Amino acid sequence: MIKVGIVGGTGYTGVELLRLLAAHPEAQLTAITSRKEDGLPVADMFPSLRGHVDIAFSSPDKADLKQCDVVFFATPHGVAMAQAPELIAAGVKVIDLAADFRLKDQATFEKWYKIPHSAPDLLEEAVYGLPELNHEDIKKARLIANPGCYPTTMQLGFYPLLKAGIIDAGNLIADAKSGVSGAGRKAEIGTLFSEASDNFKAYGVHGHRHTPETSAQLQRYTDQKVGLIFTPHLVPMIRGMHSTLYARLTQDITNDALQALFVEQYKDAEFVDVMPFGSHPETRSTRGSNMLRIALHRPDNGNTVVILVVQDNLVKGASGQAVQCMNLMFGLPESTGLKQIALLP
Amino acid sequence: MIKVGIVGGTGYTGVELLRLLAAHPEAQLTAITSRKEDGLPVADMFPSLRGHVDIAFSSPDKADLKQCDVVFFATPHGVAMAQAPELIAAGVKVIDLAADFRLKDQATFEKWYKIPHSAPDLLEEAVYGLPELNHEDIKKARLIANPGCYPTTMQLGFYPLLKAGIIDAGNLIADAKSGVSGAGRKAEIGTLFSEASDNFKAYGVHGHRHTPETSAQLQRYTDQKVGLIFTPHLVPMIRGMHSTLYARLTQDITNDALQALFVEQYKDAEFVDVMPFGSHPETRSTRGSNMLRIALHRPDNGNTVVILVVQDNLVKGASGQAVQCMNLMFGLPESTGLKQIALLP
Amino acid sequence: MIKVGIVGGTGYTGVELLRLLAAHPEAQLTAITSRKEDGLPVADMFPSLRGHVDIAFSSPDKADLKQCDVVFFATPHGVAMAQAPELIAAGVKVIDLAADFRLKDQATFEKWYKIPHSAPDLLEEAVYGLPELNHEDIKKARLIANPGCYPTTMQLGFYPLLKAGIIDAGNLIADAKSGVSGAGRKAEIGTLFSEASDNFKAYGVHGHRHTPETSAQLQRYTDQKVGLIFTPHLVPMIRGMHSTLYARLTQDITNDALQALFVEQYKDAEFVDVMPFGSHPETRSTRGSNMLRIALHRPDNGNTVVILVVQDNLVKGASGQAVQCMNLMFGLPESTGLKQIALLP
Amino acid sequence: MIKVGIVGGTGYTGVELLRLLAAHPEAQLTAITSRKEDGLPVADMFPSLRGHVDIAFSSPDKADLKQCDVVFFATPHGVAMAQAPELIAAGVKVIDLAADFRLKDQATFEKWYKIPHSAPDLLEEAVYGLPELNHEDIKKARLIANPGCYPTTMQLGFYPLLKAGIIDAGNLIADAKSGVSGAGRKAEIGTLFSEASDNFKAYGVHGHRHTPETSAQLQRYTDQKVGLIFTPHLVPMIRGMHSTLYARLTQDITNDALQALFVEQYKDAEFVDVMPFGSHPETRSTRGSNMLRIALHRPDNGNTVVILVVQDNLVKGASGQAVQCMNLMFGLPESTGLKQIALLP
Structure with a gap:
């Protein structure tokens, strides 16, 4: 089982990751952080998860994300670049759903996102996580920039x-x-x-x-x-x-x-x-x-x-694509846990 | 594998049955009828099913529903009572999502539904398919009246x-x-x-x-x-x-x-x-x-x-409940194929 | 023309008052206050009003509400009770769309609204502005508590x-x-x-x-x-x-x-x-x-x-009812400016 | 007062015409036809019009549209071209909200609309009713093709x-x-x-x-x-x-x-x-x-x-534009009866 951590689980890409990972046969939700909601059971915030997710949010200070095999950042831009270097150094794979590593060019990033980049050394290594075009690179990646x-x-x-x-x-x-x-x-x-x-x-x-x-x-x-x-x-x-x-x-x-x-x-x-x-x-x-x-x-x-x-936009456009990348990174069939049929009507 | 037939698959309870059954590990979609759409691939009408359902609608005249283990009627009232007797006689279990067998009293049925009941003999035998209250009876049933x-x-x-x-x-x-x-x-x-x-x-x-x-x-x-x-x-x-x-x-x-x-x-x-x-x-x-x-x-x-x-209303209120009944009727764990997590947001 | 002031024009009851009063043949919008939006033309916030309302928000400190004949409070509860006494003393009629004067009993108000009442002397005089039941009292009122x-x-x-x-x-x-x-x-x-x-x-x-x-x-x-x-x-x-x-x-x-x-x-x-x-x-x-x-x-x-x-809820349930009260208070036919036909579809 | 007839008042452009014309100070609703709804009070079909419109639908056979000054066709294409010639000959102005007279070229019309044109003689005379570009022609028109x-x-x-x-x-x-x-x-x-x-x-x-x-x-x-x-x-x-x-x-x-x-x-x-x-x-x-x-x-x-x-789309894109044309055709200020402020929120 892949031990999974999520940083910033209170947004829509966060809850969507939870929906997908809770039903993923090879993933085990290990930690989910939120400074504001420390201690709150996840299912209290999102009743759709009652009976499916039984862990609680924990403060980033307390969560030991280094025990995870992979950490998803479902955060605003700026968070992943601050925390990714330490996690990667500790052997944890990182998938950032925000924009921190999407642009190879630091100046372009800083122009459009209006903040300095704190981990420019990782820009080159980061793999753009669009599996249909970057399949092989994703398999070998330590750090994924999940596409917009x-x-x-x-x-x-x-x-x-x-x-x-x-x-x-x-x-x-x-x-x-x-x-x-x-x-x-x-x-x-x-x-x-x-x-x-x-x-x-x-x-x-x-x-x-x-x-x-x-x-x-x-x-x-x-x-x-x-x-x-x-x-x-x-x-x-x-x-x-x-x-x-x-x-x-x-x-x-x-x-x-x-x-x-x-x-x-x-x-x-x-x-x-x-x-x-x-x-x-x-x-x-x-x-x-x-x-x-x-x-x-x-x-x-x-x-x-x-x-x-x-x-x-929340699945192939965000959280589903991130799980697709995770599958590739861990040698699983690409569609593991991603076979949900669209809800129509 | 349970061989499943669906009569009337072009409505919302029909397409919802298809969504659930296509992902059900013990069910095999065998026939789906529609007089009007005879020959049309199901996924052409409901593109959400592309890649998941590859059979076509067939005319009721052509479909051999008796080869099925169970037939769902996702039809307006009046259809199941016309076809159920023959199927049941042939050993096929029937689950009616309409109202034909919900009321034990024939007169009450005819007063509210404005049509004569053509299979009154089955009214007594039909089991009201609310598993939380009729669990044991459903397990033994040949004919289920799925609740409104x-x-x-x-x-x-x-x-x-x-x-x-x-x-x-x-x-x-x-x-x-x-x-x-x-x-x-x-x-x-x-x-x-x-x-x-x-x-x-x-x-x-x-x-x-x-x-x-x-x-x-x-x-x-x-x-x-x-x-x-x-x-x-x-x-x-x-x-x-x-x-x-x-x-x-x-x-x-x-x-x-x-x-x-x-x-x-x-x-x-x-x-x-x-x-x-x-x-x-x-x-x-x-x-x-x-x-x-x-x-x-x-x-x-x-x-x-x-x-x-x-x-x-389409799942626990209709098609999900019907699959829950099917699971009980075939000795499967009640939640087989029904573990989908709600989509939020 | 009735000179009209609005306190708190940036909410939904505020913009609805603006829609109604801008088309009212006997009303003249004279002042509209918002501390936060001081100086902003109203039509910049609500483009639906472009060409119909040409005044700007002004800070409560600057607006001379005493020049108005009537002032509407489209504010959260607590605001009207602070400002109404001075306006009424100056001869300005007041219509409060919030709850400050809806409950005659001060203790009940304070229990449910969790704030002390700062103008309890006006509770008795305030008229509950439901014209169909309190027609005559509204005509003579200086202070209206517009119903929820x-x-x-x-x-x-x-x-x-x-x-x-x-x-x-x-x-x-x-x-x-x-x-x-x-x-x-x-x-x-x-x-x-x-x-x-x-x-x-x-x-x-x-x-x-x-x-x-x-x-x-x-x-x-x-x-x-x-x-x-x-x-x-x-x-x-x-x-x-x-x-x-x-x-x-x-x-x-x-x-x-x-x-x-x-x-x-x-x-x-x-x-x-x-x-x-x-x-x-x-x-x-x-x-x-x-x-x-x-x-x-x-x-x-x-x-x-x-x-x-x-x-x-925004018209008869709030702003339309308030204008209906205004009409009565100023001796106009009750439906003046209120003959809009519902938008269907 | 302009005596107004509407052919086909049961669709959305029809009920929107009714909303606008019922509040128009110079228009008098004289006849509204619907074969299917003959005799039904208009306000029974559209309760939003209760108290504002008190006429009933009448069968096209009974309605004397020639008594009107102007007739709006809020019908599918093909209807206006059948009836317009006789009305125009009788001195009634016609405004067609469908496509019958929008294309000057008969062959193009017949190619796109798949029906023969039954009044090709009027194609040349018909004025395209876009007031911002065809202001003067509309004033003199007997027949308006209201734009899509x-x-x-x-x-x-x-x-x-x-x-x-x-x-x-x-x-x-x-x-x-x-x-x-x-x-x-x-x-x-x-x-x-x-x-x-x-x-x-x-x-x-x-x-x-x-x-x-x-x-x-x-x-x-x-x-x-x-x-x-x-x-x-x-x-x-x-x-x-x-x-x-x-x-x-x-x-x-x-x-x-x-x-x-x-x-x-x-x-x-x-x-x-x-x-x-x-x-x-x-x-x-x-x-x-x-x-x-x-x-x-x-x-x-x-x-x-x-x-x-x-x-x-129903006002400037259809019925409002048609009334704007009517105003011009009858020498009224262009915005007569069209000053409604948009409903926001």
């Missing part, structure tokens, strides 16, 4: 086209929509039910932290200079993410050949479902599951490809 | 008080609220998103079919004449049911003793969670799971007991 | 029966459901979209402040000792309130006679709509309007009457 | 840039999102609450009827060949539309100059609100009102302009 939710959809959607070299990489548009849980479990007026319900809006159109993360990753796969316009929106639903991606073809290609690029690329990816050409995937078809679904369109058979990508 | 969603909450909520003989059975009030999926997957204006969203209303206050079902069952446990006022309401949520039950105490009793009645009654019931006295259970704490949660209140320490009961 | 949202529905629903003396006043049950806006515009986890959406729960079942308010008012109309069980619930909708009231008849009466009691009582009440016997009013039929709708039921023609009452 | 909801946002968003000749007209992208009421009040599974709630999806990506309508209108304003990619999505909210428009600049221009183009263009448009550069308009800021709000963005100060446009 939006970047997961954008990368898996654009990658096959970029790799094939058939689109204008300088002119990518991602019009993305997220459920409200993506904003986290924080007491803020903007995400109150009475504000976010029966409403739709864009946000951060002038610049969002997931743009540099995605651009830097996509740049690894092309010699062209990547240019990405990313527009996030807030959808009145709890879970779910839908990215509508636009790319301009630079070569003649049939729709069948386009589709084949994606089918071939993801034929061994258990959690990527390439739907029939022209499908309209719904976010709910992934609710609570680790699946990401992709469908291709080509309006009027012109030179614009529209790629629709959906996932559950 | 509302009746499940009302019976499990009132039962310990009724059995203890400490309330006025003639003066029970159940103010109940259901998510919209309870109305089924039928094209109707009243349950359109634009009608049911951002709205709340009562319905059927003059008389609802779940009243005679519940009254008849409760009557089994008391010598007093049961009198029940039942008021259902529609909540703008997909899944979830919350019953607020009111009973008048006829004897002095402490709150501790009240609580103990419930704790004792359900101490072996894996799917009934008696929460601490004074709790406020939320429907979402059961979303997608087979748990039913109960909490007791006693306003102003007076002689009215308020019992709060929540469940997922 | 739940109490408005409970009083208008039980009143005709209580007055007629045909029910057991000691055995009233109110099972009430409110949209989330009733919890106000406060940054709290419990009312986040991801917590309150797709969910239903009861709260405060052990005791809610609206119980003593309602009981005290109802007690004015009967010689029996009023006993009220009040159970509030949270509905995943923004606006809307639905109270399901249960009363036991103590006398024989026909359904027609019951209905006639309500029709007669409210025949001159512009904002109370008594629907046909057996109707199921929907909250959305009042969304954004000042209407309250009532419908009567009598299950199985027994001795329990079920009264369904719906309103928009 | 999506096309309204796309045209008002792209127009100033297209007119200025500073973008690549062949490369326009409109990623648009609509509330569910846009699908109408029809009994269909796809828009049930349990299907559309807590979900997000694109639809019709291969081709939507609003593409040829928008392209043809935009083509009027540029010599370049218009190329438009239009991707509609369904948002789990009742009302509201948000279009995110992308255009490539072909000339150097400052952000201030960009903003000035829009401010100048719409300075006299009462119902177009150009927000400060970089704003994020929310759909709810238009809920129930006839306002359309626009905000400009320029990510990374590059050569892509992002234009955010919001409106209430």
Whole structure:
């Protein structure tokens, strides 16, 4: 059994990790920290876990995370980089669900996240935890930077086209929509039910932290200079993410050949479902599951490809992906504990 | 492996059965019928099942349901009573999720459901599939009448008080609220998103079919004449049911003793969670799971007991309960395939 | 034109007052205070008001509220009682949307609201602002205690029966459901979209402040000792309130006679709509309007009457009712500026 | 008073017309037809109208629409073209909320709508009812083709840039999102609450009827060949539309100059609100009102302009715009009866 610790278990990625790990046949929840909730049984905060999780939150000072085999950081950025070095030195594997190790370039990190990086030595070693593209590196990693939710959809959607070299990489548009849980479990007026319900809006159109993360990753796969316009929106639903991606073809290609690029690329990816050409995937078809679904369109058979990508932002977009990485790191089948079927309706 | 057939798999209880059975370690989906969708792969209608269910709907005429060990009827009332006799005669066990066999009294059935009963001979034999109260009978049953969603909450909520003989059975009030999926997957204006969203209303206050079902069952446990006022309401949520039950105490009793009645009654019931006295259970704490949660209140320490009961109407209120019955009928541990943790948030 | 001031305009009752008063033909918005938002144009916080409201918030220290003819307090309890005495002394009428003057009994106030009352001398004079029952007193009032949202529905629903003396006043049950806006515009986890959406729960079942308010008012109309069980619930909708009231008849009466009691009582009440016997009013039929709708039921023609009452909690349940009081206080037709038709769908 | 008739008053654009016209100071509801609901009081179907609308539906055969000054068609396409010729010949003005007269080219209409056009002679005369661009023509019109909801946002968003000749007209992208009421009040599974709630999806990506309508209108304003990619999505909210428009600049221009183009263009448009550069308009800021709000963005100060446009799809996107046209046709101030403030929250 893998002994698992969680730092910061009171947010949505934290409770989602708990749901997944409590049902994971090879994982044993060993410690979960929260300074504020020290001593509170986890199931008192999240009654959905009654009968499934019987440990209590403990103060970070008391928890002996070094007894764990792996520690997940489900914390705001800045926490993992402070604690990871000591854990890694002690032989504990670390998976950070925040952004501390997603950007290889320290200056870019500090520009977008407005704090100094306290563990820059680990930036190079950290492996970007997108299993469909970094499978082998993840297996050997000591430190995983779990991808952002939006970047997961954008990368898996654009990658096959970029790799094939058939689109204008300088002119990518991602019009993305997220459920409200993506904003986290924080007491803020903007995400109150009475504000976010029966409403739709864009946000951060002038610049969002997931743009540099995605651009830097996509740049690894092309010699062209990547240019990405990313527009996030807030959808009145709890879970779910839908990215509508636009790319301009630079070569003649049939729709069948386009589709084949994606089918071939993801034929061994258990959690990527390439739907029939022209499908309209719904976010709910992934609710609570680790699946990401992709469908291709080509309006009027012109030179614009529209790629629709959906996932559950808390599973494949966060905690499920982190468990997928853990499985790889510990030599388990990739889908261990991740076979939940989406809840529909 | 238990060979399972489903009649009427295109509704919400049908797709929920599919979700549960596809992940059930001892069940094998063998046939699923739909006259209208003959030949359509199930996963084409419900993309959430892509990769999990690979059979297609077949016309009732073609499906050989007699090869199954058990057949679930996830149909409107009237279908099971037409087909059950032949299946049972052939040695197939039947679980009806509709109302055909819930009422022992034929006249009462025909009064409330407005159709003649075509299999009255089976009414006596049919076992009411509420495992927490009819455990032993279910184990031996050939024909199960799976309870209605509302009746499940009302019976499990009132039962310990009724059995203890400490309330006025003639003066029970159940103010109940259901998510919209309870109305089924039928094209109707009243349950359109634009009608049911951002709205709340009562319905059927003059008389609802779940009243005679519940009254008849409760009557089994008391010598007093049961009198029940039942008021259902529609909540703008997909899944979830919350019953607020009111009973008048006829004897002095402490709150501790009240609580103990419930704790004792359900101490072996894996799917009934008696929460601490004074709790406020939320429907979402059961979303997608087979748990039913109960909490007791006693306003102003007076002689009215308020019992709060929540469940997922499609799981414990329908398909999960049916699988729970199947497990008992086939000698499996009651919770086989039913350990899903609720999806929160 | 009536010069109007608003103290505390950044909450939901505040912005609703602004919506109503900006369109009111006899009112002129003169001052609106917020310590935190001093200088911010109101329409910057609430873009729905762009083009309709052009004043800015001002600090309470700077605003000269004494120049107003009437001041509304859309504040948490405790604020109005501190400021009302000085305003009233200066000849300004005061309408408090909070609870400071709703309870005549100082001790009861202090027990339920946990703060000392700083203006007990005004408790006797304050008029409870429920126009359908206190019409004449409101016309002459200097200080209005605007009713709570739940109490408005409970009083208008039980009143005709209580007055007629045909029910057991000691055995009233109110099972009430409110949209989330009733919890106000406060940054709290419990009312986040991801917590309150797709969910239903009861709260405060052990005791809610609206119980003593309602009981005290109802007690004015009967010689029996009023006993009220009040159970509030949270509905995943923004606006809307639905109270399901249960009363036991103590006398024989026909359904027609019951209905006639309500029709007669409210025949001159512009904002109370008594629907046909057996109707199921929907909250959305009042969304954004000042209407309250009532419908009567009598299950199985027994001795329990079920009264369904719906309103928009922010309009008839708060700000609309306050404007209705203002109209009466200034000799205007009661419905001036309050004729908005509900938004459906 | 303008005598108004409505054909097809049982859908969402119909009931929205009723809401607006019942409060319109110069309009008198004279006839409303529905074959199916002949004789039913309108307020029985839509209780929100109780006390505001006292006429009943009448069969089209009985209604004397020729006594009206203007008739609105709130019907599926195909109805207005059958009845409009006779009404117009009789001197009645006609406003069609469906698509019958939106496309000047008969072949294009028949290709996209799959029915023959029965009144092609009127295509040339029909005026496209977008007041902000066709103000003078609308004043003189006998027959108005009220624009589609999506096309309204796309045209008002792209127009100033297209007119200025500073973008690549062949490369326009409109990623648009609509509330569910846009699908109408029809009994269909796809828009049930349990299907559309807590979900997000694109639809019709291969081709939507609003593409040829928008392209043809935009083509009027540029010599370049218009190329438009239009991707509609369904948002789990009742009302509201948000279009995110992308255009490539072909000339150097400052952000201030960009903003000035829009401010100048719409300075006299009462119902177009150009927000400060970089704003994020929310759909709810238009809920129930006839306002359309626009905000400009320029990510990374590059050569892509992002234009955010919001409106209430049933008001400015349908019935409000139709009333705005009526006002112009009858010489009234454009905003008569259309000053409702958006409902927020």
